[in-house]
Amino acid sequence: DGGQRLDPGPTEFVAAIPALLGFHPEESLVAVLMDGKSLVCSMRSDLDEDPDPVAGVIINAGRNGGADRVLLAIYTSEDADTTLPYAHNLAAHLTYSGLLVGDALLVHADRFWSLMCHDAECCPREGNPIPAGTTQLESERVAQGLLTVAPSRQALAALYTPRPEL
Numbered sequence: 001d002g003g004q005r006l007d008p009g010p011t012e013f014v015a016a017i018p019a020l021l022g023f024h025p026e027e028s029l030v031a032v033l034m035d036g037k038s039l040v041c042s043m044r045s046d047l048d049e050d051p052d053p054v055a056g057v058i059i060n061a062g063r064n065g066g067a068d069r070v071l072l073a074i075y076t077s078e079d080a081d082t083t084l085p086y087a088h089n090l091a092a093h094l095t096y097s098g099l100l101v102g103d104a105l106l107v108h109a110d111r112f113w114s115l116m117c118h119d120a121e122c123c124p125r126e127g128n129p130i131p132a133g134t135t136q137l138e139s140e141r142v143a144q145g146l147l148t149v150a151p152s153r154q155a156l157a158a159l160y161t162p163r164p165e166l
Contacts, residue, residue, distance in 0.1 A: 014112045024151055029045045034070070068099070
């Protein structure tokens with residue numbers, strides 16, 4: 001993913017995540033490491049009750065890639081009250097390591113909420129809608145001959161399953 005330049009607002013960031021990963025995540029933590037406006041690395045992990053192990057992986061990737069900040073998205077069916085302690089613990093680890101946490105978003109169905117912003121003007125209680133349709137990043141991937149976004153991680157993995165009959 002290195003070399004791509006972006007400076008996304010939260011709506012653009014959430015809309016771009018499936019194209020960055022190649023699939024629509026579920027019950028996942030997504031971390032996008034940045035160096036200024038350049039994308040260093042995007043990574044996804046299953047959600048776990050303890051964010052410490054994944055924090056270590058993100059910190060290591062950030063150091064190896066020269067990242068100075070990270071954007072987080074937590075895809076879950078849980079509500080903000082349940083997700084907030086996890087996000088705060090993870091953000092504390094990342095901040096202590098020197099990574100600026102640009103935002104931490106809760107993503108559920110077709111809406112998202114910032115776990116760091118409390119301004120009702122930009123972050124309403126009912127959340128913000130995730131734009132439907134094809135994103136610019138997804139269009140660019142297709143134009144480059146890359147795969148479109150798979151509906152799930154399992155569907156993406158199935159594309160790479162060995163087929164003995166071939």
